[in-house]
Amino acid sequence: MARYNIKDVAKVxxxxxxxxxxxxxxxxxxxxxxxxxxxxxxxxxxxxPSALAKGLRRKSLNTIAVFIPNIASQFFSQILLGVNKIAxxxxxxxxIVNTFYNSEEESRLIESLKSQYxxxxxxxxxxxxxxxxxxxxxxNFPIVLVARKISEDxxxxxxxxxxxxxxxxxxxxxxxxxxxxYVTFEFENRSxxxxxFEGYKQGLVQNGLEFSPEKVLKIKQYSMDEMGITYECCKxxxxxxxxxxxxxxxxxxxxxxxxxxLKEKGCSIPEDISLxxxxxxxxxxxxxxxxxxxxQPKEKMGECAMEMIINIIKNRHDIKNNIVNLDSKLIVxxxxxxxxx
Amino acid sequence: MARYNIKDVAKVxxxxxxxxxxxxxxxxxxxxxxxxxxxxxxxxxxxxPSALAKGLRRKSLNTIAVFIPNIASQFFSQILLGVNKIAxxxxxxxxIVNTFYNSEEESRLIESLKSQYxxxxxxxxxxxxxxxxxxxxxxNFPIVLVARKISEDxxxxxxxxxxxxxxxxxxxxxxxxxxxxYVTFEFENRSxxxxxFEGYKQGLVQNGLEFSPEKVLKIKQYSMDEMGITYECCKxxxxxxxxxxxxxxxxxxxxxxxxxxLKEKGCSIPEDISLxxxxxxxxxxxxxxxxxxxxQPKEKMGECAMEMIINIIKNRHDIKNNIVNLDSKLIVxxxxxxxxx
DNA sequence: TTGTAAGCGTTATCAA
DNA sequence: TTGATAACGCTTACAA
Numbered sequence: 001m002a003r004y005n006i007k008d009v010a011k012v013x014x015x016x017x018x019x020x021x022x023x024x025x026x027x028x029x030x031x032x033x034x035x036x037x038x039x040x041x042x043x044x045x046x047x048x049p050s051a052l053a054k055g056l057r058r059k060s061l062n063t064i065a066v067f068i069p070n071i072a073s074q075f076f077s078q079i080l081l082g083v084n085k086i087a088x089x090x091x092x093x094x095x096i097v098n099t100f101y102n103s104e105e106e107s108r109l110i111e112s113l114k115s116q117y118x119x120x121x122x123x124x125x126x127x128x129x130x131x132x133x134x135x136x137x138x139x140n141f142p143i144v145l146v147a148r149k150i151s152e153d154x155x156x157x158x159x160x161x162x163x164x165x166x167x168x169x170x171x172x173x174x175x176x177x178x179x180x181x182y183v184t185f186e187f188e189n190r191s192x193x194x195x196x197f198e199g200y201k202q203g204l205v206q207n208g209l210e211f212s213p214e215k216v217l218k219i220k221q222y223s224m225d226e227m228g229i230t231y232e233c234c235k236x237x238x239x240x241x242x243x244x245x246x247x248x249x250x251x252x253x254x255x256x257x258x259x260x261x262l263k264e265k266g267c268s269i270p271e272d273i274s275l276x277x278x279x280x281x282x283x284x285x286x287x288x289x290x291x292x293x294x295x296q297p298k299e300k301m302g303e304c305a306m307e308m309i310i311n312i313i314k315n316r317h318d319i320k321n322n323i324v325n326l327d328s329k330l331i332v333x334x335x336x337x338x339x340x341x
Numbered sequence: 342m343a344r345y346n347i348k349d350v351a352k353v354x355x356x357x358x359x360x361x362x363x364x365x366x367x368x369x370x371x372x373x374x375x376x377x378x379x380x381x382x383x384x385x386x387x388x389x390p391s392a393l394a395k396g397l398r399r400k401s402l403n404t405i406a407v408f409i410p411n412i413a414s415q416f417f418s419q420i421l422l423g424v425n426k427i428a429x430x431x432x433x434x435x436x437i438v439n440t441f442y443n444s445e446e447e448s449r450l451i452e453s454l455k456s457q458y459x460x461x462x463x464x465x466x467x468x469x470x471x472x473x474x475x476x477x478x479x480x481n482f483p484i485v486l487v488a489r490k491i492s493e494d495x496x497x498x499x500x501x502x503x504x505x506x507x508x509x510x511x512x513x514x515x516x517x518x519x520x521x522x523y524v525t526f527e528f529e530n531r532s533x534x535x536x537x538f539e540g541y542k543q544g545l546v547q548n549g550l551e552f553s554p555e556k557v558l559k560i561k562q563y564s565m566d567e568m569g570i571t572y573e574c575c576k577x578x579x580x581x582x583x584x585x586x587x588x589x590x591x592x593x594x595x596x597x598x599x600x601x602x603l604k605e606k607g608c609s610i611p612e613d614i615s616l617x618x619x620x621x622x623x624x625x626x627x628x629x630x631x632x633x634x635x636x637q638p639k640e641k642m643g644e645c646a647m648e649m650i651i652n653i654i655k656n657r658h659d660i661k662n663n664i665v666n667l668d669s670k671l672i673v674x675x676x677x678x679x680x681x682x
Numbered sequence: 683t684t685g686t687a688a689g690c691g692t693t694a695t696c697a698a
Numbered sequence: 699t700t701g702a703t704a705a706c707g708c709t710t711a712c713a714a
Contacts, residue, residue, distance in 0.1 A: 005691055016701045048456030052397045053691030056706050072418040081413045084439050095434045098425050115389030256627050286597050288629040346707055357685045394707035397690050
């Protein structure tokens with residue numbers, strides 16, 4: 001890969017390098033014929049400007065760091081798809097930083113980011129109380145959060161988790177359910193998870209039902225195998241508890257864990273118990289029966305975040321529009337049914 | 342983010358910038374006290390060398406491009422996990438290029454890669470007949486292939502797809518099956534897919550069974566929804582054909598499509614028909630019944646590829662070790678059972 | 683043991 | 699309408 005540089009082009013064209021640069025970048029007037037010649041020769045010898053040199057000079061490489069708990073998770077990789085799409089369209093690159101929900105690792109990586117060439121960062125999910133992210137924002141480093149909320153003034157892309165969860169309860173109530181359980185992750189420092197829980201609670205209350213903490217299973221998320229830990233926790237939690245007639249879960253993977261537990265126990269879904277998930281992960285359609293769930297527009301969230309950060313970088317940011325709430329909706333499949341009791 | 346540069350450090354330390362550079366990089370002897378002072382001050386003011394400037398000078402940014410058909414697919418994102426792990430460990434970054442199995446897009450992106458700052462590329466899956474990849478290799482640009490084979494001299498990380506598929510047939514035969522169907526993607530230009538098919542064929546023959554093309558359903562992969570297209574194709578293919586007693590599939594997503602088809606038809610798995618998948622995707626454990634499948638060590642393949650490419654870049658490449666075959670193994674779950682007939 | 687200065691490939695200022 | 703040249707922040711050959 002012998003590479004040509006701008007000097008080579010200039011020499012062949014018989015002009016100065018600044019003319020070449022200006023012609024190629026359209027950054028000042030260049031006589032038509034000169035310009036044409038420059039373009040012709042550049043393409044002929046296959047000249048590609050060095051993004052590196054350009055980056056050094058412009059102090060920007062059009063690259064965004066994307067912090068994500070786990071690339072290999074459906075939810076996150078769908079978001080990445082959207083991020084990637086918009087990045088491509090705008091000639092941006094992304095580098096992916098996998099944090100595995102590890103805050104120390106996240107901090108370390110943010111630190112190393114500073115030596116890097118990134119123009120901004122997108123943080124997907126993760127914990128709320130991250131001073132280092134606030135700091136980044138204070139230092140005017142462009143950041144956007146996705147499915148995570150740290151403070152009102154940091155740009156974030158979300159859905160209204162509270163309303164979405166409430167709509168799930170409404171749906172179950174409309175099917176006649178009065179005894180509705182909830183399975184969630186622990187939510188200190190996770191406002192998205194907490195908002196869903198509050199939506200569940202409020203949904204009960206607004207429908208004239210009583211909220212009872214005993215009906216809530218809180219799972220400590222110590223591993224990436226969300227289905228597996230859910231299954232284990234269910235075994236302990238429901239050991240001598242009566243099962244409710246319906247269960248809502250904080251995410252589809254958790255619902256899948258509940259499926260496994262219920263099937264093993266000989267309960268059939270939805271005859272004996274109804275289930276509603278959250279996120280509409282691909283697997284929810286594979287489950288048997290297919291899971292009724294609440295859609296989160298993952299790809300769109302990624303697109304939106306990338307668009308926002310590009311706007312911020314290019315100083316086109318509309319400061320009033322910090323928090324963007326996208327629409328979610330209930331996807332009715334076959335895991336929830338009329339309550340028989 | 343006011344950033345300090347090497348000059349600032351030099352000034353504060355009262356030494357020249359070359360001393361600072363050498364001290365920090367350990368690239369020539371620097372008096373102990375001087376060195377200590379440089380480190381102290383650098384860390385105090387939070388100096389981070391600009392990766393960009395370093396990259397321009399060294400003509401390398403320690404960045405690898407990873408070409409992948411679809412980040413949002415289980416199989417690929419698991420590979421990425423491994424790639425990412427080793428990259429992190431070695432202070433490499435990756436930029437991800439999503440091709441959606443589109444060869445033209447791939448070519449275009451390879452082209453744009455040349456203007457970029459990447460030190461090498463990993464190509465995951467995709468078609469075989471890619472001259473532009475061969476060309477890249479001829480130009481001595483470091484590349485490694487994963488789950489894809491273009492020619493013997495291009496470094497590749499694979500499993501032995503032929504043997505793996507054969508072992509699946511052996512297993513089904515050991516359960517008493519004599520009528521074994523196969524569902525695959527079309528495999529012009531996809532040697533990995535073809536090898537599996539050949540393994541299936543050879544497995545039949547070696548077990549004294551006859552291979553019959555009518556038992557093979559070939560799916561044209563025009564969409565990313567592998568489950569959906571499989572379901573549709575099954576409906577057409579088996580419309581008036583007798584179902585075999587067992588079916589092997591080219592990947593678990595295809596098996597999931599077959600599940601849907603069979604369940605709708607009222608066939609139960611494994612009582613009426615046995616199924617064996619391929620890849621051991623996460624979803625295979627979620628299926629009902631859990632799918633017996635052939636494991637492909639996805640994360641390890643990613644790790645291996647990244648290690649190889651780093652070796653190539655650092656000229657530590659052992660030229661004899663171009664094609665690496667990792668181990669695969671049969672994961673027995675509950676979708677295959679003794680043949681009743 | 684350390685400093686000077688060239689050079690990586692651009693962009694952008696100033697001058698013509 | 700265009701050209702010289704400094705500068706981006708670093709590494710490294712050469713000199714001291």
